[in-house]
Amino acid sequence: MTAQPSPPVPRPTSPERTSDSAPCADDGPDRATATTAQRAPAGPAAGTRRGWLGSPPRGPLLLGLGASLLMMIGAFGAGGVLVRDPLLTNSPVGFWRYGHGRELATALIYLGVALLGWAWVRLGRDVLAGRVGGRAVLATAVVWIIPMLAGPPLFTRDVFSYLAQGALPLAGFDPYAFGPEVMPGILSDNVHYFWQDTPAPYGPLFILLAKGMAAVIGDNIILGVVGMRLLMLPGLVLLVWALPELTRRLGGRVPVALWVAVANPVMIIHMVGGGHNDLLVMGLLASGAVAALRGRHVAGVALVTAAMAVKASAGIALPFLVLVWAQDLSGSRPVRILKAGVAGVGVFAAVFGVITLAAQVGFGWLPALSAPSMIVNWLSLPTGAGELAHAMVNVIVNVPKQPFINVGRIIGAAALLYIAVRQWWAARDGGPDAIRRAGIVLFAVAVLSPATLPWYVSWGMALLAMAAWTPRALTWLVFGSLWLVIVYYPNGEAALYNWAYLAVCAVLCGLAAYSLHHPDPLRLGNRHATVTSVVSDRGAQQQPG
16 A cells, blocks of 8 residues: 555556546646636536535535445444443433344445545546546535534544543643543543553543543533544644655645545544544644655754654654755764754754643653554454464474463564654755655554554555556555455454455455456456347347338
């Protein structure tokens, strides 16, 4: 799923036009709209509004909207539902949470996932063919996102942990020393059992935001879920704001970048539907990169520091911003890097210190960063390699698994360190290349860390989505994105060891990926044409001569 440093996807010289598509707009949504306005005759008010939105293709837009609505409805029965829902429990529609009602709700969610994937692939075909521009892609994504704001969390229960961790300091507990279990009540009752006694692994900025939300909602956990999603939306706004300029600087195409980063099912379902704080990290990373490339280095470092104050992994980008800063200084390269490094450390210390004081917490979150390593799943490549090695050895002799996992994680840490150092040194000339390489390292952090969760890949994609993508890389992107959606069940439990389920999903994800560049992967159209031809020939033979 990484963007390759290769030429962009070829741009058609004379793209086909459809009744519900905009012309090619490689340089962004504004040019798409301007071209449409020049070529299309004036129409009624509805047509004007549609043109202002970039004339999004109706088929993918409505298909994706229907998918989002299905998932939202299904989430009330089979998503990250409350232990006791004050609205649905003992109500006429309470059956939706139990038995056959829950099974039907689960079916609706998976149907919605499939339809959203189909809509996304169809939109991608229009983007790659140059039939729609950036504004149309953005408008389509917004329509898909809106229903996700209202329902219960999908494929996760993390938002309940966020609310409980925000309430802990309000109740007089240090969120970096205690887990939610010390604070009985509706907020802690809905935290996943795995995290009940785990201190918060998030930075002081996120604790400050979560504490503010917990203070506003009190015990109204439904309002809290919606409120946390809205609290993360500025991250999406910052990402969309930064994307056009960052794309032009990194050599990509704006419509493709929007399709990759914003219309992606991982964004719709995990980031917004799941309410993950990684969305805020994405926006701060992207906007910080743009500020740095504009020469506003203090602002760039401050924004990425804020991202680190949400999740520590974002700090990986800071050494690369130092290289961008050094490019604008005088002196030899070592002197410039030293000057930029000292200035960067000063900005980081000031910004992080102010945030920490505002949150009224200490540095206890640093030891808590080890909490995700408690997760053992093969999405983390080192952990997966350790599990595979154990399974092979265990066929011969019965041995414990943990030593294999530990060795795999040590090797993974060494590989990650090598990649980070090599990419940083390769980016020593600064400029946009340093930003792209920062994205590569952030992506490597997501897959080589001791634990990997589907939404972790968003850290690297906040920067890599804007680079140039080859057709082959986009094919893998489709497979990987849809795969990351389904490796957890809608209620937030892991599906990573249900091999029959994963095999079926892998086939469907592969079919979707192949269909991005092959609109009729099963050749059903050819079969229909053959049958029609045979029927026509037989009819002609039966006619009198």
